[in-house]
Amino acid sequence: MKQIRNFCIIAHIDHGKSTLADRLIQVCGGVSLRDLHDQMLDSMDIERERGITIKSNTISLDYKAKNGNDYLLNLIDTPGHVDFSHEVRRSLMACEGALIIVDASQGVEAQTVANLYLALEHDLELLPVINKIDLPSADVERAREAIDAELGLDPLEAIPVSAKAGIGIEEVLEGIVERLPSPTGDPDAPLKALIFDAHFDKYRGVILQCRVMEGTLRPKDTIHFMHANRDFTVDELGYNQFKLVPKTQLQAGEVGYIVAGVKSVQDIEIGDTITLLDRPADEPIPGYQEAKQVVFSSIYPMSTDQYVDLTKALDKLAINDAALTYEKDSSAALGFGFRCGFLGLLHLDVVQERIQREFDIGLVISAPSVKYILELTDGSTVEVDNPSYWPEPMTIQSASEPYIKASILTPESYVGPVMELCREHRSESQTMNYLSAGRIEVISEMPLGEVLFDFYGKLKMITRGYGSFDYEPIEYRKTDVVKVDILVNKEPVDTLSYLVHREKARTRALHYCERLAKEIPRHQFKIPIQGVIGGNVIARTTIAPFRKDVTEKLYGGDVTRKKKLLEKQKKGKAKMKQFGSVNIPQKAFVSVLRADND
Amino acid sequence: MIINHPHWSSDLTIPRSVYVHVPFCRHRCGYCNFTLVANRDEWVEGYLNAIEKEISAVNVGMPAPQEVDTVFLGGGTPSHLSADQLERLIYILTNKFLFASEIEFSIEANPNDITAEKVELLSSLGVNRFSLGVQSFNSKKLQTLERDHDAQVVRDAIDTIRKRVADISIDLIIGSPGETLESWQNDLDDVLSINPTHISTYSLTIEKGTQFWNRWNRGDLNEVSEDSAADYYETGIDFLTNNGFDHYEVSNFSRYGFRCRHNENYWLGKSYYGFGPGAASYIDGMRGMNHRSTSRYLQLVQSGQSPTVESELVDAEASAREKLIFGLRRIQGIDVNAYREETGYTVFELAEKDMNRLLVQKLLELEDQTLRLTRSGLLVSDSIWPLFL
Numbered sequence: 001m002k003q004i005r006n007f008c009i010i011a012h013i014d015h016g017k018s019t020l021a022d023r024l025i026q027v028c029g030g031v032s033l034r035d036l037h038d039q040m041l042d043s044m045d046i047e048r049e050r051g052i053t054i055k056s057n058t059i060s061l062d063y064k065a066k067n068g069n070d071y072l073l074n075l076i077d078t079p080g081h082v083d084f085s086h087e088v089r090r091s092l093m094a095c096e097g098a099l100i101i102v103d104a105s106q107g108v109e110a111q112t113v114a115n116l117y118l119a120l121e122h123d124l125e126l127l128p129v130i131n132k133i134d135l136p137s138a139d140v141e142r143a144r145e146a147i148d149a150e151l152g153l154d155p156l157e158a159i160p161v162s163a164k165a166g167i168g169i170e171e172v173l174e175g176i177v178e179r180l181p182s183p184t185g186d187p188d189a190p191l192k193a194l195i196f197d198a199h200f201d202k203y204r205g206v207i208l209q210c211r212v213m214e215g216t217l218r219p220k221d222t223i224h225f226m227h228a229n230r231d232f233t234v235d236e237l238g239y240n241q242f243k244l245v246p247k248t249q250l251q252a253g254e255v256g257y258i259v260a261g262v263k264s265v266q267d268i269e270i271g272d273t274i275t276l277l278d279r280p281a282d283e284p285i286p287g288y289q290e291a292k293q294v295v296f297s298s299i300y301p302m303s304t305d306q307y308v309d310l311t312k313a314l315d316k317l318a319i320n321d322a323a324l325t326y327e328k329d330s331s332a333a334l335g336f337g338f339r340c341g342f343l344g345l346l347h348l349d350v351v352q353e354r355i356q357r358e359f360d361i362g363l364v365i366s367a368p369s370v371k372y373i374l375e376l377t378d379g380s381t382v383e384v385d386n387p388s389y390w391p392e393p394m395t396i397q398s399a400s401e402p403y404i405k406a407s408i409l410t411p412e413s414y415v416g417p418v419m420e421l422c423r424e425h426r427s428e429s430q431t432m433n434y435l436s437a438g439r440i441e442v443i444s445e446m447p448l449g450e451v452l453f454d455f456y457g458k459l460k461m462i463t464r465g466y467g468s469f470d471y472e473p474i475e476y477r478k479t480d481v482v483k484v485d486i487l488v489n490k491e492p493v494d495t496l497s498y499l500v501h502r503e504k505a506r507t508r509a510l511h512y513c514e515r516l517a518k519e520i521p522r523h524q525f526k527i528p529i530q531g532v533i534g535g536n537v538i539a540r541t542t543i544a545p546f547r548k549d550v551t552e553k554l555y556g557g558d559v560t561r562k563k564k565l566l567e568k569q570k571k572g573k574a575k576m577k578q579f580g581s582v583n584i585p586q587k588a589f590v591s592v593l594r595a596d597n598d
Numbered sequence: 599m600i601i602n603h604p605h606w607s608s609d610l611t612i613p614r615s616v617y618v619h620v621p622f623c624r625h626r627c628g629y630c631n632f633t634l635v636a637n638r639d640e641w642v643e644g645y646l647n648a649i650e651k652e653i654s655a656v657n658v659g660m661p662a663p664q665e666v667d668t669v670f671l672g673g674g675t676p677s678h679l680s681a682d683q684l685e686r687l688i689y690i691l692t693n694k695f696l697f698a699s700e701i702e703f704s705i706e707a708n709p710n711d712i713t714a715e716k717v718e719l720l721s722s723l724g725v726n727r728f729s730l731g732v733q734s735f736n737s738k739k740l741q742t743l744e745r746d747h748d749a750q751v752v753r754d755a756i757d758t759i760r761k762r763v764a765d766i767s768i769d770l771i772i773g774s775p776g777e778t779l780e781s782w783q784n785d786l787d788d789v790l791s792i793n794p795t796h797i798s799t800y801s802l803t804i805e806k807g808t809q810f811w812n813r814w815n816r817g818d819l820n821e822v823s824e825d826s827a828a829d830y831y832e833t834g835i836d837f838l839t840n841n842g843f844d845h846y847e848v849s850n851f852s853r854y855g856f857r858c859r860h861n862e863n864y865w866l867g868k869s870y871y872g873f874g875p876g877a878a879s880y881i882d883g884m885r886g887m888n889h890r891s892t893s894r895y896l897q898l899v900q901s902g903q904s905p906t907v908e909s910e911l912v913d914a915e916a917s918a919r920e921k922l923i924f925g926l927r928r929i930q931g932i933d934v935n936a937y938r939e940e941t942g943y944t945v946f947e948l949a950e951k952d953m954n955r956l957l958v959q960k961l962l963e964l965e966d967q968t969l970r971l972t973r974s975g976l977l978v979s980d981s982i983w984p985l986f987l
Contacts, residue, residue, distance in 0.1 A: 524961055524978045548828035549980040552800045552849040554927060556617055556864045557878040560885050560910065563920070563987075570984040581955055 003071045004253050005180050006211065008078050008091055010115040011101035012108075016131040020101065020163040020172070021059075021075060027169050028061035028073065058197065058209050058255060060239040065177045072239075073176055074255040076196070076211075078115070090196040090271045092118055093287060094211035094255060097125040097180030099172065100151065104130050104138035104160070108150045113409060113439070113468065116151055125180050128153050129172060134162035150439070185252030190281040191215030193250075193274050195225075198265050200319040206262035207244070209255070210274065213285060216251040222277040223260060226284040228269045231277055232260035265322040291323040293341025294402070294448055294473065295368045296385035297348055298329045298495060299355070300337030302362030302577060302586060307336045313359035314338060317351060324351060329386070331494050333579055334364055339386055342368075345452060364577060364589045367498035370449040373400050373476055387497040390483040393534065401447050401479040403428075404471040408442040410463050415440050417462040425450035426501060428477075447501070448473065453508070454594055484509050484538070487530045488516065491580045496592065506531075509539035512592045519588035522546040527582055612657070613881055614667045615863045616695060618649065618687070619874030620676040621892045624708075627744040628809035629771075629802055633876030633890045634674040641892065642683055645874075648899035650690045652873050655904075663696040668860035669703045669724075675731070677707035681719050688723040697724055702859045704729055704767075709747045712755035721762040727858075728759050729767040729796075735788035736781055739774045749788065756792055765856055767796035772830045773822040774802050782830045786837045795856035798849050799834045801827050828977060835973075848927050848976065865928050867921040875905070883917065885910045918943040923983045926962075931970025945969055952985040 011017035061073040078091040092098070098119045102108055119126060128151065130143045144155035159175050161168030197209035210217075217223070221234045236259040238246040250256045262268055270291065273284035301310045314326050325341035342348040348368060355361050371385040375397040384390055406427075410418050419430050419442060427446040434440055451471065459467045482505050486496035496516075500508050509531025516529050524545055531539035554562055576583035621634045622642060635641065657664065669691060679687065697703065704727040705720060717728075734740050735749040759766055768789055772782060789797060804810045804821060813819040822830070835845055843851035847865060850858065863870060872879035872888065875895035879886045887908040889895045898905045912920065918941035925932045938944050946953050956962040961975035961982060971979055 524974075524981055525959060546824065546978060546981070548801075548824055548831060549978045550831075550848060550976065551980055552803075554848070554864075554924070555861055556870055556872060556880070557619075557876060557887070559864065559880070559920070559924065560878060560887055560908065566923070566983050566987050569980075570987050573984060581959075 003069055003177070004074065004183055005071060005097065005176050006074045006076065006095045006183055006253075006255055007097040007099060007176060007180055008076045008095050009099045009101060010078065010112060010119060011131075012103070012106075012112045015101045015103040015106070015112070016163045017101060020099070020129070020131060020161070021077070023163050023166060023169045024073070024075065024173065025059060025061060027173065028063050058240050058257075060241050060255065062241075063173055063177070066174060067177075071177055072254075073173070076255065087197075087270075088115065088118055089122070089287065089289070090194070092122040092124060093194055093285070094196045095122075095124055096183055097127060097176070099176070100126050100128045100153070101131050102128060102143050102147055102151075102158070104132045104140055104143050105135050107143060107146045113150065113466075117409070126151075126153055127172075127175050127179050128155075128158040129175075130158050130160045131163055133160045134165045134167065183253030185212070185214050187214075187216045187251040189214040189252070190279050191217055191221075191223075191274070191276045192281045192285055193217060194285050195268065195270055195272050195274060198262075198268065198270055198322070200265055204259050206259075206265055206268070208258040208260065208262065208268075209240070210250070210258055211255045212250050212252050214252050214281065215276070216249050217258070217274075217276075218249045223258075223274040224277045224280060225268055225272045225274055226281075227272045227288060227290070228267075230268065232262055235259045235261060264319050266318055268322070270322055291343060292473065293323065293325050293343065294370060295342040295344055295348055295452055296339060296371065297342065297368040298331065298337050298339050298366040298386065299352065300331060300334035300364045300495065302364060302575070304335040306361050309359060310338070310355065310361050310363075313355050313361060314340075316359075317354060321351070323347065329388075331366075331388070333494050334577070337364075345456070362575065362586055364495055364586060365593070366495040366589075367593060368452050369499050370402050370447075370452065372479075372481055372499065374398070384499075387483050387499050388494060390499065393482070399479050399481045400476040401449055401481065403445055403474050403477050404448045404451070405474050406442075406444045406446055406451065406469060406471040408444065408459065408467055408469050410440055410442065410467045412438045412440050414463040414467065415442065418442050418459065418467060421455070421458055421462060422446060425455055426503075445474065447477075447479065449499075449501070457594070482533050484512075485532050486512055486516070487528075487532060488520070488584065489527045489580055489582045490530075491582075493579050493584070495589065505533060506538045510541075513539050513541040515592045515594075516584070516588055517541040517543050519591050520582065520584055523582060525581075611869065612664060613869040613871045613879075614665065614698075615860055615868070615870035616666050616669045616691065617860075617870060617872045617877055617879075618669070618671050618676075618691070619674065619872070619877040619888075620671055620679065620687070621645070621674040621875050622678045623673065623675045624678060624710075625744065625746065626809075628813070629743060629804070631805040631807045632674065633892070635892045638892070641896065642679060644896050644900070645892070646683065646686050646690065648896050648905075649687065649873055651899050652905060653690060653694050656694065656871065663692075663694055665696045665698050667698045667701060668863060669695070669697070669701065670860045671705040671725075673706050675708050675711065676705050677711035677716065681716050684716070685719060685723065688720075688725075692724075702727055704858065704860060706731065707755075709752045709755040712758050714758050714761070717759050717762050726763055727765040727767065728763055729798075730755065730759075730769065732768045732789075733771045734774065734785050736784060739771075739777070739781060739785075742774050742776060743771060753792065756794070764795065766794045767798060767858065768792070768794045770797065770799045770834075772799055772801045772834060773827045775820050775822070777822055777826070777830065779826075779829060779833065782833060783837070786834060790838075790841055795853045796858060797838060797843060797851040799831070799838075799851070800849055801831060831977070832973075845929050847929060848979070862928070865924045867917060867924060879906075880912075883912050885912060914942060915948075917941065919948055919986055922948055922986050926969070926971055926979070926982075929970065929976075931968045934964070934967050934969055949986050956982060956985070 009017045057077045059075050063071045063073050065071055076091050076094050078088045128147045130140055133140055140160050144158055147153050147158050148155040159168055159171045192214040193210045193212040195208050195210050198206050201207050219234050222231055224231050236246050237250050237256055238244055239256050244257055271288050275281040301307055318324050323343045326338040329339040330336050352363055369385050371383050374382050376395050377397050408418055422430050422444040425446055427444040430442055430444045432440055432442055456469055459469055480502045481499050482502050483499055484505050485492045513529045513531055520543055526545050527543040529541045530537045576585045623634045623636045626636045703725045705725050706729045708731055732752050733743055733745050737748050770785055804814045810819055838851045839845050845851050846857050869880045875888055875892045876890040877888045886906040888905040889907045895905045922945055934945050960972050963972050
């Protein structure tokens with residue numbers, strides 16, 4: 001049997017994870033140079049542009065080491081954002097080791113540290129790599145110091161490389177072989193395999209990515225999903241080597257794919273443990289977390305005739321995105337749309353952007369909300385995540401909202417501002433844990449709804465990018481929630497309504513009013529913008545009418561040019577949504593959801 | 599819905615207006631993005647040859663000469679040409695076109711170029727309207743605008759012209775950097791004291807491709823605020839109308855009987871010829887635009903190619919929409935019955951629901967079957983036009 005190494009790469013955005021991955025692939029001959037697109041592992045456009053990985057990918061590489069042995073190196077990609085931390089965890093669970101990339105000129109960054117802690121939590125062996133040593137600004141010695149002081153790793157073990165220039169790649173491969181442990185596990189034990197990823201292929205159905213922990217899996221076996229409690233028969237299994245290479249078995253320690261007649265990613269749970277139906281394991285692999293939608297928002301097509309297109313787009317996305325939920329919704333102002341559930345704000349962003357980009361549908365989005373539990377005066381209990389279904393305030397006996405335990409890692413010097421930020425976001429308690437190297441973990445119990453409204457952005461700002469943030473839901477607690485409506489030119493725009501704690505209602509309403517005043521172009525008339533609770537105005541702004549907008553010179557030669565200009569303006573108008581007599585540009589709906597970038 | 603829309607615009611008639619673009623200037627002013635060349639007087643002869651060739655290619659086979667009602671020599675600075683050159687240019691025109699007895703023949707002129715000799719010659723060749731690029735009477739403002747004359751030059755030029763030609767139009771620029779309500783009012787007083795037959799006022803716009811744009815981008819040039827620009831514009835309208843001028847188009851004022859018929863032709867959506875670099879024409883429902891570069895224009899014509907590099911066929915509906923938009927620039931508005939007769943469309947079917955809103959918001963008014971902009975509509979008219987497209 002071949003020697004196996006299962007590993008992932010941990011890096012901050014832009015520190016060259018994808019480039020290093022490409023080089024490893026290239027050196028191992030996993031793909032011909034001609035087929036080597038830049039940054040193969042980040043396959044979605046959005047991933048490439050934002051430099052983040054959203055869906056994981058896996059590749060198995062053959063490597064002949066200097067010791068003469070053949071190795072199979074399984075590179076398991078990890079997403080890089082807090083919304084997808086459960087995906088990171090799943091990927092890490094499939095590995096024994098990780099490369100940690102440190103940028104030779106920029107040093108260690110927060111995301112690297114956050115993921116490092118995750119990796120340590122999963123008992124991964126870590127191999128530091130100093131990248132970009134070819135840059136004029138590179139300072140390898142300082143990078144080594146940072147590896148020692150900030151990551152607590154052995155600086156002398158760090159391998160200096162330039163992924164871009166192809167320097168040091170062999171050393172990395174040797175390091176993987178020599179210093180990362182091989183997997184353990186008993187091929188004869190009852191099967192236990194982790195499903196850490198899945199994607200839909202239009203010819204073969206869902207292709208599952210799995211790491212076999214114990215036992216052996218063969219084609220024709222009937223597998224049992226221990227959490228989802230569903231059974232499928234294995235049609236084919238094998239290695240991911242850019243194309244799928246069928247094998248006769250996958251056994252303990254191996255990483256590979258499974259095709260088993262699964263029709264949609266929504267049919268299964270990623271992170272689930274599979275075992276054999278006829279010889280099941282006693283218990284699943286620990287650490288399973290169901291992907292939980294915690295953020296809800298309505299999306300509408302900019303033009304109502306694109307509703308059918310939007311339906312198709314969501315159906316297509318959902319086949320590959322197990323975490324996305326959606327159901328029909330409607331708005332007085334915008335017609336039909338969908339109420340969607342997301343893992344977090346980035347997930348919302350990504351879904352929205354993919355719909356616009358891949359399906360060319362302009363969207364209007366409503367304010368993201370958590371799910372509130374209401375006890376009504378008639379004794380019944382309802383769950384509400386949509387402001388449109390908020391009951392009359394008189395009928396609400398009490399309300400509660402979900403709380404989280406947030407864990408924030410920050411350099412010691414920013415602890416004060418971080419605690420302050422938590423308090424501003426209605427944190428009920430903060431405790432501190434001293435970690436190594438001047439880093440502190442702030443644990444805060446706070447409402448989930450409070451982190452939806454750009455908490456992460458502010459955290460990044462006050463910690464200069466070094467703060468990192470993760471959370472887990474804890475429980476529902478009593479709260480005082482109100483529904484705020486936004487009136488533009490005296491008309492309510494239902495998609496702008498939001499649910500918020502009473503204390504925050506006015507500040508948020510003012511933010512909405514100010515943002516809208518900035519984004520809505522001046523009209524021929526004065527436009528009042530108001531935030532109201534019931535009939536009471538709690539915030540207002542006014543958009544002054546423009547006074548002068550007139551082309552003064554217009555003669556024979558100007559006609560054609562002027563007409564072109566007018567046509568352009570008309571198209572610009574089409575990108576706006578008309579409410580009464582006011583045109584609201586699409587970006588206004590997005591901008592109210594952001595607290596940063598002022 | 600009205601059936602029987604004419605397939606093409608109703609202006610299948612042969613144009614009765616001629617525009618000639620004369621692209622030469624002594625100097626390119628900082629705010630100017632027009633088609634022109636400065637300090638290229640050696641190109642004038644070639645230019646006149648090209649104009650002759652371009653004009654002779656028009657309507658070959660038609661019985662020449664063709665009668666026209668208006669001729670407009672614009673620029674650039676047509677007055678920058680020498681007397682001989684101007685004479686040749688006008689002969690080229692008279693070779694092809696017959697000037698109607700009521701011809702309006704305008705020339706744009708820089709006050710510095712005005713001499714008794716040139717005026718005498720031009721008037722003897724039929725020019726009966728001078729449009730002077732005065733811009734201001736204030737030396738400091740003229741300096742900012744990089745104009746090379748002063749108030750006295752203007753007064754002298756006007757005296758010289760008046761000996762032969764009565765119809766004089768004066769261009770003024772509103773809101774040059776540093777303008778105040780007082781400085782603008784001074785210009786208005788000065789222009790009134792000269793008592794021209796026609797006045798055009800234009801708010802300074804900082805256009806891409808000009809010196810001003812670069813300076814403005816660097817922060818070296820302060821634009822007047824939108825509020826001030828609106829104040830100045832309205833002050834001008836009120837002052838001039840109170841002093842007996844007819845505000846007949848967004849930027850144009852005239853004494854009774856002295857509207858510029860050539861420009862009215864544009865706003866009414868009628869056809870016209872255009873010759874020279876950057877010149878536009880509208881013939882048989884076809885809008886054409888010549889190449890804007892003078893050298894390229896000369897090359898094209900010399901090598902026997904058409905200098906028209908952009909053209910667009912305007913169908914009946916588009917023509918009706920143009921007539922609505924450009925017709926409303928005339929302050930007297932549009933006679934909705936005559937409009938329907940002419941275009942086959944009603945103004946209401948073209949503007950649909952927006953028309954009602956504009957009337958309710960009092961940006962437009964409909965009175966005695968005439969649709970026109972109100973004062974507040976005039977001030978924000980550019981935001982209205984896209985609704986009619």
